[in-house]
Amino acid sequence: MLKTKRSNSDSSEESFDLAIDASDRAILRVLLDDSRKTLQEISATVGLSPTTCWSRIRKLQEQGVIRRYTVDLDAAKLGYHDSVIVQVTLESHSDETLYRFGKALAEIPEIQECYLVSGDYDYYIRIAVRDTRDYERLLREKLYKIPGIRHSQSHFVLRVLKEASVPLA
Amino acid sequence: MLKTKRSNSDSSEESFDLAIDASDRAILRVLLDDSRKTLQEISATVGLSPTTCWSRIRKLQEQGVIRRYTVDLDAAKLGYHDSVIVQVTLESHSDETLYRFGKALAEIPEIQECYLVSGDYDYYIRIAVRDTRDYERLLREKLYKIPGIRHSQSHFVLRVLKEASVPLA
DNA sequence: AGTGAAAAGGCTTTAAC
DNA sequence: GTTAAAGCCTTTTCACT
Numbered sequence: 001m002l003k004t005k006r007s008n009s010d011s012s013e014e015s016f017d018l019a020i021d022a023s024d025r026a027i028l029r030v031l032l033d034d035s036r037k038t039l040q041e042i043s044a045t046v047g048l049s050p051t052t053c054w055s056r057i058r059k060l061q062e063q064g065v066i067r068r069y070t071v072d073l074d075a076a077k078l079g080y081h082d083s084v085i086v087q088v089t090l091e092s093h094s095d096e097t098l099y100r101f102g103k104a105l106a107e108i109p110e111i112q113e114c115y116l117v118s119g120d121y122d123y124y125i126r127i128a129v130r131d132t133r134d135y136e137r138l139l140r141e142k143l144y145k146i147p148g149i150r151h152s153q154s155h156f157v158l159r160v161l162k163e164a165s166v167p168l169a
Numbered sequence: 170m171l172k173t174k175r176s177n178s179d180s181s182e183e184s185f186d187l188a189i190d191a192s193d194r195a196i197l198r199v200l201l202d203d204s205r206k207t208l209q210e211i212s213a214t215v216g217l218s219p220t221t222c223w224s225r226i227r228k229l230q231e232q233g234v235i236r237r238y239t240v241d242l243d244a245a246k247l248g249y250h251d252s253v254i255v256q257v258t259l260e261s262h263s264d265e266t267l268y269r270f271g272k273a274l275a276e277i278p279e280i281q282e283c284y285l286v287s288g289d290y291d292y293y294i295r296i297a298v299r300d301t302r303d304y305e306r307l308l309r310e311k312l313y314k315i316p317g318i319r320h321s322q323s324h325f326v327l328r329v330l331k332e333a334s335v336p337l338a
Numbered sequence: 339a340g341t342g343a344a345a346a347g348g349c350t351t352t353a354a355c
Numbered sequence: 356g357t358t359a360a361a362g363c364c365t366t367t368t369c370a371c372t
């Protein structure tokens with residue numbers, strides 16, 4: 001097994017590259033598309049026996065490659081018809097400010113994604129909103145209530161071309 | 170059943186608000202966290218019988234609220250240790266340019282998310298990269314190969330505070 | 339590592355309340 | 356919406372290669 005020391009890693013205790021081969025990736029590709037496929041169906045696609053697929057899947061779970069089984073929901077059908085990307089610049093870039101701000105953000109349920117990025121220590125946020133009025137309310141009542149914002153810029157999402165999923169090249 | 174006509178919707182043929190109550194949301198919350206929970210477990214959490222949960226889940230699937238069952242993968246464990254947010258401004262804002270550019274973007278597997286946003290008709294993109302060298306290669310060999318880019322700005326993701334999931338407030 | 343058969347258990351459906 | 360029950364199919368284990 002190839003083990004390569006990695007410098008960074010904020011999502012794993014293991015700092016080694018895992019031995020994931022083409023069959024594993026084939027399995028993951030099937031599960032990404034439909035995690036309720038039966039072992040027989042998976043087996044037919046990847047060309048291994050159901051049992052082998054099962055033990056590989058179990059290993060992938062134990063390694064944490066598969067973090068969880070979940071559902072993909074249609075936000076619009078739940079009333080969240082729009083999405084807004086907000087870029088926030090903070091007044092202070094101290095560790096404490098960054099930490100406090102990040103924690104406050106994570107508690108807002110409408111926030112779908114939130115990244116601290118390099119450059120000017122900005123946050124990139126994507127918010128799900130019911131409509132423009134809801135957007136205005138969210139910003140005013142929730143986002144701007146968090147102290148420490150120097151500046152923010154919003155962009156409405158006009159079209160979603162691709163949504164999150166891990167590449168398996 | 171309350172039916173309200175909606176103006177926009179690019180993800181659904183149905184342009185009505187669906188009748189989703191607190192129990193449905195409770196079920197969805199369980200499934201988001203673990204879509205392999207048994208009906209008995211779900212039933213215990215939401216306080217309805219397994220059969221009722223089952224028929225509600227089936228309805229949610231038919232309505233398209235549940236788009237698919239999938240897995241949540243750890244990108245870092247698959248070798249994608251970093252994430253970069255790229256903001257792209259196009260030279261032309263014609264329909265054809267926007268369409269062609271968007272289509273070309275969607276074909277790049279490393280692109281995790283891609284949004285066309287209002288304002289200056291920019292694209293917001295998040296790319297999964299193996300490391301900084303991989304990032305440079307991706308930009309040079311894939312992104313910049315697409316014609317029509319006026320300007321682009323990259324921000325490395327330093328910390329992920331929250332990842333995509335639909336709010337169920 | 340992969341395979342195949344066999345047991346244990348859950349899903350799905352129907353029917354009655 | 357609920358309970359009960361039946362058949363079917365999966366997952367999971369285990370012994371073997």
